[in-house]
Amino acid sequence: MHTGVTIAYTHDLVEWDRLADIFAHAPFATRLPSDIQKAFTNSYACCFAFTGNGTHDGVLLGAARAISDGVYYAVILDVVVAIEHQGHGVGGALMAGLLEKLPVEKIYLTAPPDKQGFYKKFGFYKHNNTMARYAHPEAAFENGVLSKREPWSLARLSRNFTGSKPGNDQMFE
Numbered sequence: 462m463h464t465g466v467t468i469a470y471t472h473d474l475v476e477w478d479r480l481a482d483i484f485a486h487a488p489f490a491t492r493l494p495s496d497i498q499k500a501f502t503n504s505y506a507c508c509f510a511f512t513g514n515g516t517h518d519g520v521l522l523g524a525a526r527a528i529s530d531g532v533y534y535a536v537i538l539d540v541v542v543a544i545e546h547q548g549h550g551v552g553g554a555l556m557a558g559l560l561e562k563l564p565v566e567k568i569y570l571t572a573p574p575d576k577q578g579f580y581k582k583f584g585f586y587k588h589n590n591t592m593a594r595y596a597h598p599e600a601a602f603e604n605g606v607l608s609k610r611e612p613w614s615l616a617r618l619s620r621n622f623t624g625s626k627p628g629n630d631q632m633f634e
């Protein structure tokens with residue numbers, strides 16, 4: 462890992478404009494600094510990586526957060542490292558730090574295929590019975606992240622559990 466990186470769990474030293482810039486260029490998402498601040502502030506656990514030893518001179522390198530009930534479930538979100546600092550262990554340090562704060566039974570996250578190898582290193586597997594509801598689902602249907610078609614393996618599972626006999630291409634609607 463980067464030498465001289467500090468992991469912080471409070472956002473006292475976070476400049477939200479800088480974090481929005483990291484999000485935009487990672488590349489991850491274009492978001493308003495005020496929305497990012499609200500999302501992190503409302504989260505169960507946050508993790509921030511800074512250069513140096515955690516003083517005001519430190520530069521923000523990346524962040525991660527989770528929402529959780531603190532007992533059963535957590536969802537990890539917004540794991541992001543500044544593009545010029547990726548590939549040096551910062552993301553791994555953020556994940557390790559965040560996982561320490563999540564003593565729950567089940568932890569969920571979403572990741573595109575090219576990032577799933579990163580999360581596999583922390584014990585994550587593909588999850589086969591997740592559903593999601595988006596406020597604006599059009600692009601997700603277009604790129605295949607959301608699907609109206611039930612995968613064949615799930616059709617088989619539901620046949621075993623309910624006794625129904627769905628076809629391999631059973632639709633949800």
Ligand SMILES: CC(C)(COP(=O)(O)OP(=O)(O)OC[C@H]1O[C@@H](n2cnc3c(N)ncnc32)[C@H](O)[C@@H]1OP(=O)(O)O)[C@@H](O)C(=O)NCCC(=O)NCCS
Pocket residue numbers: 487488489540541542543546547548549550551552553554571572573575576577578579582
């Ligand atoms: C994904 C991301 C957070 C990883 O952070 P990082 O600092 O580059 O990762 P690290 O250098 O800490 O890598 C830790 C380990 O994961 C591996 N790894 C990193 N990215 C990987 C990837 N995309 N696929 C597979 N393995 C990966 C590294 O090789 C390293 O392995 P090692 O411990 O065996 O050496 C960072 O690349 C990023 O911010 N990407 C853009 C935003 C994004 O897509 N976030 C994830 C959204 S789901």
